[in-house]
Amino acid sequence: MSEEKFVLAIDQGTTSSRAIVFNHSGEIVSVGQKEFTQIFPNPGWVEHDPVEIWESVRSVVAEALQKAEINKDHLAAVGITNQRETTIVWDRNTGEPVYNALVWQDVRTGDIAREIAAGDPLGTERYRQITGENISTYPSATKVKWILDNVEGARERAEAGDLLFGTPDTWVLWNLTGGVNGGVHATDVTNASRTLLMDVRTLQWREDICADFGIPMSMLPExxxxxxxxxxxxxxxLLAGVPISGILxxxxxxxxxxxxxxxxxxxxxxxTGCFTLMNTGEEPVFSTNGLLTTVLYKLGDEKPVYALEGSVAVAGSLVQWLRDNLGIIVKSSEIGELASTVEDNGGVYFVPAFSGLFAPYWRDDARGAIVGLTRYVTKAHIARAVEESTAxxxxxxxxxxxxxxxxxxxxLKVDGGMTVDDLVMQFQADISGVDVIRPVVAETTALGVAYAAGIAVGFWNGTDDVIANWQEDKRWTPSMDRAERDRTYRLWKKAVTRTFDWVDEDVK
Structure with missing residues (x-):
């Protein structure tokens, strides 16, 4: 066995858990991946089984180490990255979850969000100025409150100090480091900034906001x-004694x-969704255009760096829906080929507001719509409209x-599964009017937390090594006529307005 050292990144995502081993050059050595069950008990409800999540993490760590032909002694550090906002509440004494995880896409907490916003003279604005987030179904706070209000005995157990809350990073860290036998109950500033409970300036939990939601402070991770x-x-x-030293x-x-x-x-x-982040430096910038203010990262004792973020709930998952629910394609990879058989969308626009719209609209009353249908339209036009909707x-x-x-x-630097689809990337460049650039290592989520973990233990020398390792793979340049771009963008916005106000007393 080689004496070379590596960093392991655990990527606990929305549809699968993965473990990726990276070498010092930031190259992928091995990957372990396992999908887990998506649970949809009611329309708009999305859950995961936390026990299945933890078991999937253990499985993929073993798979990645085996494929790389290494063991824990070859690891300099472990990092954890995760689906954010997803909410897990468990018993600190038994390690048993009190309920399934409420996933970030889940919209059951709309009434809670509206009720709390209505109870403040400034509405959601007060919370946004403190936390950087709007009161909505998206952040963790409404989800924790729902669990405490709806699971029998949960509130009493929480107030007695028996329950812990965490996003998936915290759940994985707690279990990795011992669980009921001394597991570390902690999170990082980036995940904490997605709960609606942390002051984005002081990076501390806000006792007054926790009180507004009826969440005992004893539940919260450090x-x-x-x-x-x-x-x-x-x-x-399997990772006995290895430092867990990065969370993002x-x-x-x-x-x-x-x-x-x-x-x-x-x-x-x-x-699964689409997420755009822009670095805004060491001071938080507060949006007037429907974006969130979030912590981008904080390296050790250095000052935090902030970002503006826009989140789209449905992107890659729309392709899955086209495959699984409509059967228009058999494999997700077929969509680009089908969409490319037509020159344009045939006048069809697909707004995938399956559980409302996130940024910049924040409309939980919206629902999905396909507009512009005529007898001329084929499944290829619908496939193209699906591709274009993400862009x-x-x-x-x-x-x-x-x-x-x-x-x-x-x-715009891009990453994620859809970046292999030339049609989507070219259309993104065309409709946005900017160059779109894909890096050589497209697994930037796992790579990013591997860097954070490695920097903490001296495996890499700060951000300079990250910059040195980053390489451009492909660039798409805008080529669409300006008038055509403006026309199709206006039609898209028109289509979006058609999805508003759908959910009312008749629609539950």
């Missing part, structure tokens, strides 16, 4: 930086892995960022 040693792998595990929410991790370290640099990740939604985020930042974006 907030730490994104790059420090939180604990070590439990003595009887998945979108922040991707931005870090894309080396977006200068103010104004931005990336877009195309996964249209991302273009709206870029438009909002340009307005908030006051400086137009010049180029």
């Amino acid at each position: 907030i730490k930086s994104s790059s420090e040693i939180y604990g070590h792998g439990r003595s009887n595990g 929410g998945d979108q922040q991790a991707a931005t870090f892995g894309q080396a977006c370290f200068e103010v104004g640099m931005a990336k877009n990740t195309y996964g 249209f939604q991302s273009a709206e985020l870029i438009e909002a960022m340009n307005a908030d930042a006051g400086v137009p974006l010049k180029e």
